Amino acid sequence: MEIAAEIYxxxxxxxxxxxRNFTLEGIGGGExxxxxxxxxxxxxxxxxxxxxxxxxxxxECAMQHEKIIESLMEKYTVLPVKFHTVFKDKISAxxxxxxxxxxxxxxxxxxxNKIEYSLKVLWxxxxxxxxxxxxxxxxxxxxxxxSESKNYLKLKFRKYKQRESLKESAKTRADDIxxxxxxxxxxxxxxxxxxxxxxxxxxxxxxxxDINSFKEAFDNLKKDMGGKYDFLLTGPWPPYNFITLKR
Amino acid sequence: MSIVLTDxxxxxxxxIEKIQQTIPSRINADPDNVEKGLAKLVxxxxxxxxxxxxxxxxxxxxxxxxxxxxxxxxxxTLMKLEQKMEELKKVFGIEKDELNLNxxxxxxxx
Numbered sequence: 345m346e347i348a349a350e351i352y353x354x355x356x357x358x359x360x361x362x363x364r365n366f367t368l369e370g371i372g373g374g375e376x377x378x379x380x381x382x383x384x385x386x387x388x389x390x391x392x393x394x395x396x397x398x399x400x401x402x403x404e405c406a407m408q409h410e411k412i413i414e415s416l417m418e419k420y421t422v423l424p425v426k427f428h429t430v431f432k433d434k435i436s437a438x439x440x441x442x443x444x445x446x447x448x449x450x451x452x453x454x455x456x457n458k459i460e461y462s463l464k465v466l467w468x469x470x471x472x473x474x475x476x477x478x479x480x481x482x483x484x485x486x487x488x489x490x491s492e493s494k495n496y497l498k499l500k501f502r503k504y505k506q507r508e509s510l511k512e513s514a515k516t517r518a519d520d521i522x523x524x525x526x527x528x529x530x531x532x533x534x535x536x537x538x539x540x541x542x543x544x545x546x547x548x549x550x551x552x553x554d555i556n557s558f559k560e561a562f563d564n565l566k567k568d569m570g571g572k573y574d575f576l577l578t579g580p581w582p583p584y585n586f587i588t589l590k591r
Numbered sequence: 592m593s594i595v596l597t598d599x600x601x602x603x604x605x606x607i608e609k610i611q612q613t614i615p616s617r618i619n620a621d622p623d624n625v626e627k628g629l630a631k632l633v634x635x636x637x638x639x640x641x642x643x644x645x646x647x648x649x650x651x652x653x654x655x656x657x658x659x660x661x662x663x664x665x666x667x668t669l670m671k672l673e674q675k676m677e678e679l680k681k682v683f684g685i686e687k688d689e690l691n692l693n694x695x696x697x698x699x700x701x
Binding site for chain 2: 414466486487489504541
């Protein structure tokens with residue numbers, strides 16, 4: 345029996361018509377089309393669920409979802425929609441997106457022609473810990489006495505101070521790294537110490553015209569600090585981390 | 592198209608996997624282990640409060656704003672709280688790394 349097609353939504357773009365040169369193949373091989381939403385457009389496609397619980401099929405769908413968004417990103421400003429956002433028909437999809445139109449419009453204005461890059465940086469934790477002067481951290485005996493509870497607190501306090509100085513060190517180094525990009529990026533978000541080794545996870549919002557400057561700055565950064573740190577640069581991505589919805 | 596540039600792919604995969612391991616995507620409300628799913632949620636919140644108390648205590652010690660007697664009491668309280676949490680985790684078969692929640696754009700709870 346033929347399964348009725350639902351509407352799968354990929355993203356929102358800053359145009360209500362789709363360039364004829366874009367021939368996109370949707371998830372499951374179906375056609376990709378645009379649903380006009382005032383001055384914006386919802387990029388959608390017919391969707392028939394076949395193997396919902398097959399991990400390989402889900403992976404394939406996720407790759408196709410990302411591929412479509414990345415292709416559109418080259419020409420349009422894109423607000424990506426969460427993987428596997430499905431509506432029963434075109435009218436339901438339009439109604440749902442219409443409710444948040446002003447939010448989308450604000451985000452499109454803020455993110456017009458912008459993309460993001462992600463930069464992750466690992467340090468050599470053992471070397472860093474050696475650099476932290478433990479004696480200056482714990483030299484002064486703050487907790488007097490040797491009761492069980494005070495000895496417990498001494499251990500906790502030592503860990504706390506070590507963590508604090510690691511955080512401080514990570515912050516200073518993250519700022520030093522970000523200085524390479526600060527003169528041309530539109531915005532940035534820095535996460536410090538997501539793991540003990542991953543001391544910086546950063547995302548940078550960049551105007552498309554500045555992509556080459558960004559790449560050049562990254563090359564300089566690697567040249568200057570490549571001996572100390574390991575870098576992972578990925579992108580350009582749609583500006584996933586800079587979209588803010590009021591709800 | 593997007594690119595991925597690194598000289599140390601294995602090291603990054605290891606670290607990214609560590610982050611993902613601490614993010615349970617949902618509370619498991621399977622009828623067979625609904626008790627464990629709820630316990631995980633409750634214990635995560637209790638653990639968050641315990642860690643906040645501990646951090647606040649450490650800050651006060653660092654500032655030197657606690658008397659000797661207060662330090663003693665703080666030590667006993669934190670010690671007992673940690674022991675109690677260990678007991679509860681054992682009862683429900685929950686590992687330390689499981690006590691976290693992904694708060695979407697706000698990041699992880701802990």
